[in-house]
Amino acid sequence: MTAPTDWLAIDWILAAIGGWIAIGAAGVLRPHNFYIVARVLFPLGAALCLLVAVAAAAALFAGTETAVLPLGLPGLPFHLRLDALSAFFLMLLGTASAGISVFAAGYFRKGEGTPPGVLCLLYHLFLAGMAMVLLADDAYVFMVMWELMALASFFLVTANHTIPAIRRAGYLYLLIAHVGALAILLAFGVLQADTGDYTFDNMRAQALSPFWASVAFLLAFFGFGAKAGFLPLHVWLPEAHPAAPSPVSALMSGVMLKTAIYGLLRVGFEILPTQYAWWGVLALAVGLVTALFGVVFAAIQTDMKRLLAYSSIENIGLLAVGIGLALLFTGYGMPSLAALSLTAVLYHALNHAFFKSLLFLGTGAVLHATGERNLGKLGGLLRHMPWVGWLALVGALAAAGLPPLNGFVSEWLLLQSFLFTLGLPGTFINNLVPVVAAGVALVAALGGYVMVKFFGIIFLGQPREPRLASSHDAARWERVGLVWLAVGCVALGLLPAQVIALIDPVTRVLVGEGIGPQVASQGWLFLAPVSAERASYSPLLFLLLVAASFALSFVLVRRLYHGRLRRAAPWDCGFPLLNARMQDTAEGFGQPIRQVFEPFFRIDRQLPSPFDRQPSYRMEAGDHLWHWLYLPVARASDGVSRLVGRLQQGRISTYLMYSFVTLLVMLLLVFR
Amino acid sequence: MTVYSFVAQLLAVLIAVAGAPLLTGWINQCRAWLQNKSAPPLLLPYRTLHKLFWKESVVADGASPLFRAAPYIVFGAMVLACGIVPSLSTDLPLAAAADAIALVGLFALARVFISLAAMDIGTAFGTLGARREMLVGFLAEPALLMVLFTAAFITQSTSLANIVETISGQEFAIYPSLAFAGVAFAMVSLAENARVPVDNPATHLELTMIHEAMILEYSGRHLALIEWAASLKLFAYSSIGLAIFFPWGIAHVHEPVGMLLALPVLVAKLAIGGAALALIETLSAKMRIFRVPEFLAGAFLLAVIGILVHFLLGA
Amino acid sequence: MPGLVTQLINLFAALLLLLSFGLLAQRRVLSLIHLFTLQGLTLTASTTAMAFFTGQPHLYWSAAITLALKVLLMPWLLHRMIERLNVRWDVETLINIPATMLIGIVLVIFAFNLAAPISGLSASVARGTLGIALACVLLSFLMMITRTKAIPQVIGFLAMENALFFAATSATYGMPMVVELGIALDVLVALIILGVFMFQIREQFDSLDIRHLEQLKED
């Protein structure tokens, strides 16, 4: 690499990654110097994030760039490749993590578990790992970086490791991540088809038989699903995300999960030459179940970060549904429709990165202001922390999929792509698709429920604890980060045509088609993915009209009547002893959902009896899968190891007997 | 867009905004007759609105700006909704801004804001109402969406204007799928407009009320806007139903004359529809709140079955 | 002449096998040591015979070493040990003697069949003996398995060394000198260390029953 003038985008990105590692090293040199870490290193990292984003955006249209680093195994150096797909996800990484890093600059405080310098190292290693995963072009560097990412995030999750629950969460997380990684490794092993060459180029060149192709896809689906949190591999997610410090939760939920989606797209569409429709059916089913499960569990959570984690599961499920649709379409040879649903997937990935990070950071600010994660002890914070509150409102509306914000656009595109399934052959699929569409609609609506609960319980109403009244608003750095992400949510929501122009090259890489030109032909204002007659949506106009009638009614009312206003105590229905504790609780808000979706939960309830001295009420809604899948597996392996343990029973004669028998058996082998 | 279509659009919105309270009044009248009470005057809703606007509005101490902004947002959303649903003519420039899915999104937006506003004060009733409203919403929304999807599958378009044009354009045909969708839609609109058997707009009985519980804290102009928005919502739903299931008489693009004809037709259809609604309300009894999900789940399933039927019969 | 040699060697071999069976069957520690001494003696004899008839000088040396170690030094050490630890009592075995003998016979047959194809290739005059040597190794192995006391186990170990030594001298014309010296040294050191251990074990568990040594295990 010579003078920066003729650097390619990939060089800039690699430079940024190197910069991150350097920053991390610098942090470790002064592990306890809080000022340098927070005020210098993290902002620097954020700047590098922006650099990555810009370079990636430039690379989107620049065509494929490759590089080979002199690292790695002999005969298998690090192959790197920056095509539109990588570039898009790198852009996602850069833009989202820029905001998160700035927030983190203000977030990490002194004396919380791991010293700030070490956190800084792990944080930037995490970023570097994710970026390298997106660049990887051979199995070895991919696996190395994939595991590095898992490792760094594991240590970040257990940053506050004195709490046993957090340690358990980290353990569960790393274990499932590792199992998934093994599956991915196997998938690559199948993909290289006995050639022994583990570069992705070689894998692309292989023509696998349908059976082996399907095996590879299933392994990849399992492996990446473990990282993304598809059912039934989701159990780590609601444990790990709340356990981590909020910027890390944001990074994991907003960006890391997307690397799994990236891997699935990379393997499923780009490396595997042909797709089969039944893969799509699988992805649709898994995705729908995951989404529904996630949102229903989110609705009954009482811990704000767990709630967001489950909502991440929901969104991942929606992404899986979109991927499933795309697989169906490609399986039946309709690339243009596949492009539509893939656009929805990528768009939603981008949106989720923004609004989920925003919300997680919001919870972080709340956590710092109140030291409280339990929804039942929060409330009324909009008055005390207006910045966080209003910005979180933007995030919540976006997450609820309401127009004109970004969450709605991608859900709109997803639903649109469902409308074309009529052309698909096969009765079974024709029965399945409407059901899935209905499921998606239901999930979207429930998402609204969840977000109303989230925002309403935390920020609205009366403070449920007196000390909340003293909670302070977010500091300068944190505000900047939050604003950045909120602006992103709005911009992504208002300018769909422009965003799709960015996504177009990606879908071309994946399925060879794109809806960019069609969208562009409708002008910048309207979003019409297929044709203006079929469907069109213009968030700007939408916003404009609502705002206009808002303003008009406001002005008219003032003009024709008056604007007098009187403050008074809320009406107490004639019951004078009303206090903040009498507000509806988080449990209460979730109760209808618990009622309606009873079979989803494994509920153990502890009701007070009339004779209790201190009557107490406890309700836990557990996860069936934990008891149906994980515990049995654990028991099985424990049983096996108990059997194996019998071998080692201490008597030397027995040991000699083992050797003797082994010898005789082998002699017999020779003898025959 | 031509001047003509601009006029059409404006007319549609104005008629909706002006006529919505009338529809509410008409329904109340019919109901009173059916329950052989002496009916309130037809224009009572207008007078109520006028009175409320004159009253000064009392806002609770803790209320945040959200609380005061919500009525305007809801009102604006409902106006827009009426603007994109073809009631008189399918020649609506605004229809391009939001299709059927966006319409559902619009209703959701209004619902979320009113619920948040209800939670803002922090009284027990407000949150309770909000919770129940969202409970109704999370089942009613997908059901409505599925109803619109049925129409969209038939007409291969989600733009309401095109749906109406296609359905009314082709010669008369029976769509079994639309039959299912119709029933589902009826149930949904009962729930969405806070009507018996789901909710009772006329009661303030704590245990049962949903919509009223949410707006308990509102008064004066805010209350007026919310009430107006409610009647606009009713108007919008009615015209959606009419547009999808009885689209005849709605003027097509490029037939200015149709507009003149469309207005009386619309009035007639609304009158019949309102009467029918009043009849349903009179005949059915208010459900317990936990029957509501079952009721709406039924609507949801009917809508899904409607689509399945369409997929299987191709009609 | 070679015929005679062969017969002689085979005779010694047979003797060795017999002694191994004896070791397997014997209960009393003292007689175990005597049998072991006899084994060493036979070994010396056969080695000398080999050396004499093949005229390999270094075989004399190995014969001498055998004599010194396995006939004189080691038995003496063992004697001292059992006196110090006074363990002259009978040795109970894990499997009763007749069963052990039966297994032993099976092993012998197995060993012979195994060695049959190989012994044909041996350049040595005593080609038949490889099978016997193998049999002796396996028998000593079996003995080590069946004994529950430390000393008999050690004797089994040494008997195994004997068998190996016999294999080395008879089947081939003896290992190179340096190797034999090394082996001898190892065996000697091994015995000494074993002795040390037995005293330590004795003072820890005040018994030499190795069934005390079953604490380290998975549970």
Place this chain on the structure above:
Amino acid sequence: MEALLAILGIPLAGAAVLGLVGHRDFAAAVNIGFSLATFVASAVLTAQIVADGPILVLQQQFFVDSLNVFLVTLTAFVGFTTALFARPYMRVERDHGKMTPPRMRLFHSMYQLFSFTMLLALTTNNMGLLWVAMEAATLATVLLVAVYRTPASLEAAWKYFILCGVGIAQALFGTILLYLAAERLIGAEGGGLLWTNLDAVKHQLEPTVIALAFVFLLVGYGTKVGLAPLHNWLPDAHAEGPTPISAVLSGLLLNVALYAVLRCKVLADGALDSRFAGELMMGFGLLSVVLAAFFLSRQRDIKRMFAYSSIEHMGLVTFAFGMGGAVASFAGLLHMTVHSLVKSAIFFAVGHAAQKAGTQVMDDIRGLVRVNPVVGWGLMIGTLAILGMPPFGVFASEFLILTTAMREFPWTTPLLLLALGVAFAAVLAKVQPMVFGETNVKPLAHPPAIVPVFVHLGLALLLGLYIPPYLEGWYRQAARLVAGG
């Protein structure tokens, strides 16, 4: 030549010297000095070999090629770092009264003697001497295992002695058979045991004899490698001896024993022209990996657990060599290297941790990072490295092994992955709470020798990310020797 003599002479001299002064305070420093000298000599020798090919000296009794010279360097290096670690560790043991001056003397001189036997076994060209050296290695370490004189340590030592003694006896029988087969070709006049000669004529060697010989040799040396089900001495010996001994046992002895097996395999492959030897090794390897993985989850003693992990990894290496072929052999050698580096590093950290907590029971060791972050992170990182987490070298070799297995023997991959997964779950579950969380351990008088830990881990990290060309070429040569192609 001189370097070779130095490599063998220095430790021998060291053993003698320390036999006299080993109980003094400066003994530890002397120990380090000798080890360092040995390491330097080995480095020189390596340079020579890499420069101008294998050497064959002292009436062909000694033979050094790229295969064993790399093991020589590794042995000398780990020997040196372990001596560094032993200094503070043994001090603490002495302060706790567990080590009396005589025992210190025994420890130091036996330590040098042990490294002498290792190096002898590695450099000799004579299969007989190889056997002698292996037996001597047992003898040198067995007293150290029992050095604490506790019942448990005595039991462990006794088992170690008897099992390895019996096992190694089988190896001697195998050696005799080898000699028997060679004698007909090479003649009785010596030379028949010289590996170089055997290697030269390996294709004419009598298959039946060699097959039989290999079985005995594999059982014999395999016992010392710790292949299941011959492994039973290993966990006890590792757990009960002083930690430096556990480190060298795991890091070196197993490697050397495996080296012996490899030399034999080369001959067997040549003579048998079938995969017999390879298949046996694969069988043993697979069995060891799977059994060890399931043993891991039931351990309570930390050193015992990592002993089982050594069995697992040795099994993996044996499996790799069993598969044969350039890539697998390369991976095997790489894995031997990183395993001994990482595992000894782990034992260093474990030693300090156990001393701080005053116990080896894992449930009683908690929150190391709180008291001594360096030891804690060392243990954590080492554990993750040994569990095959990138970017450490263990992952690199496991990647190569697994991928080769996928290609050659697909049916084995599920077993291997299952074992790796189980091992991961088991070990991580045990180590995480030891390192993190609230603490119960107390700081010690003598500062821990932490340099060796991180030097080892650093090297492992390097090997995972970047294998220098000359090192690679060296591995390739060695792999060619092993794969015999």
